[in-house]
Amino acid sequence: MTFTVCRSLVVLTTAFTSTTRPVMVRAMILEHEPRQARVAGEAYVSRTLRARKRKDMQRKREHNPIVKTNRLVIKEITTRNADDMFEYRSNLEVQAYQSFKPRVKTEVIDFIKRNTRTFNKEETWYQLGIFLNEKMIGDIGIHFIGPENQQCEIGYTIGQHEQRKGYGKEAVIGVINYLFKELNKHRIIASLDPNNEASKYLLESIGFRKEGQFKKSIYNDGKWEDDLVYALLEEEWNK
Ligand SMILES: CC(C)(COP(=O)(O)OP(=O)(O)OC[C@H]1O[C@@H](n2cnc3c(N)ncnc32)[C@H](O)[C@@H]1OP(=O)(O)O)[C@@H](O)C(=O)NCCC(=O)NCCS
Numbered sequence: 001m002t003f004t005v006c007r008s009l010v011v012l013t014t015a016f017t018s019t020t021r022p023v024m025v026r027a028m029i030l031e032h033e034p035r036q037a038r039v040a041g042e043a044y045v046s047r048t049l050r051a052r053k054r055k056d057m058q059r060k061r062e063h064n065p066i067v068k069t070n071r072l073v074i075k076e077i078t079t080r081n082a083d084d085m086f087e088y089r090s091n092l093e094v095q096a097y098q099s100f101k102p103r104v105k106t107e108v109i110d111f112i113k114r115n116t117r118t119f120n121k122e123e124t125w126y127q128l129g130i131f132l133n134e135k136m137i138g139d140i141g142i143h144f145i146g147p148e149n150q151q152c153e154i155g156y157t158i159g160q161h162e163q164r165k166g167y168g169k170e171a172v173i174g175v176i177n178y179l180f181k182e183l184n185k186h187r188i189i190a191s192l193d194p195n196n197e198a199s200k201y202l203l204e205s206i207g208f209r210k211e212g213q214f215k216k217s218i219y220n221d222g223k224w225e226d227d228l229v230y231a232l233l234e235e236e237w238n239k
Pocket of ligand 1 (some may be wrong): 093094095097098155156157158159162163164165166167168169170191192193196197198199201202205
């Protein structure tokens with residue numbers, strides 16, 4: 001008996017290798033107990049297929065993340081969302097504490113096209129859209145920090161007409177759960193203009209700690225500004 005004549009025999013051999021039966025006994029089983037051998041082979045194939053499916057699902061989740069909350073879906077942004085995104089991102093009040101200040105729609109299209117294709121890659125930013133009934137009402141950026149890729153920075157925006165309805169908080173909580181529970185991150189930070197009251201309230205209302213204010217450390221619109229940093233550890237979130 002040789003184990004190399006056909007694929008199924010190779011599969012059967014591999015299946016039995018994981019048990020304690022020696023090779024000779026396996027050969028006998030193949031000759032004298034073909035039914036048992038077939039059943040074991042099928043079980044092995046189905047285990048392998050299940051494992052492959054699990055891995056594919058995991059890869060899909062990591063590369064094309066979708067976070068669902070009570071009212072929102074947070075997912076990939078495509079150029080089809082450019083109109084929605086330009087509508088809220090071009091608003092001057094929304095732009096007040098942001099570095100991205102688009103004046104024409106093509107700037108938003110370029111931004112979407114430049115968005116990293118690979119999610120959860122160290123030293124990159126990835127922008128997700130916040131959708132309410134298929135309309136994009138905001139976005140949330142995730143910066144995967146450091147070579148060990150265990151820390152993230154988040155930045156969030158909600159269109160002016162949808163502010164103060166709890167959407168910002170709901171989206172941020174959904175993404176934090178995803179980062180800590182699905183991607184096993186260790187620490188999440190946010191960096192903001194100390195005058196940005198709405199952002200401060202949002203972070204404090206969900207348990208972020210103020211870690212420090214760095215004097216004139218951000219160069220924005222031709223002037224040096226302070227940077228206020230908030231942080232949250234995984235153990236603080238899950239306690
Ligand atoms: C910051 C921002 C995302 C908040 O989104 P939002 O959907 O309006 O926030 P929510 O309705 O979920 O409110 C969250 C908490 O902050 C409070 N809050 C929100 N805006 C506030 C404001 N302008 N003044 C005081 N409190 C405010 C809410 O009362 C709520 O607290 P509570 O849950 O204890 O009642 C939104 O204001 C925004 O997009 N601003 C422009 C872009 C920006 O500056 N992004 C942050 C960059 S760091």
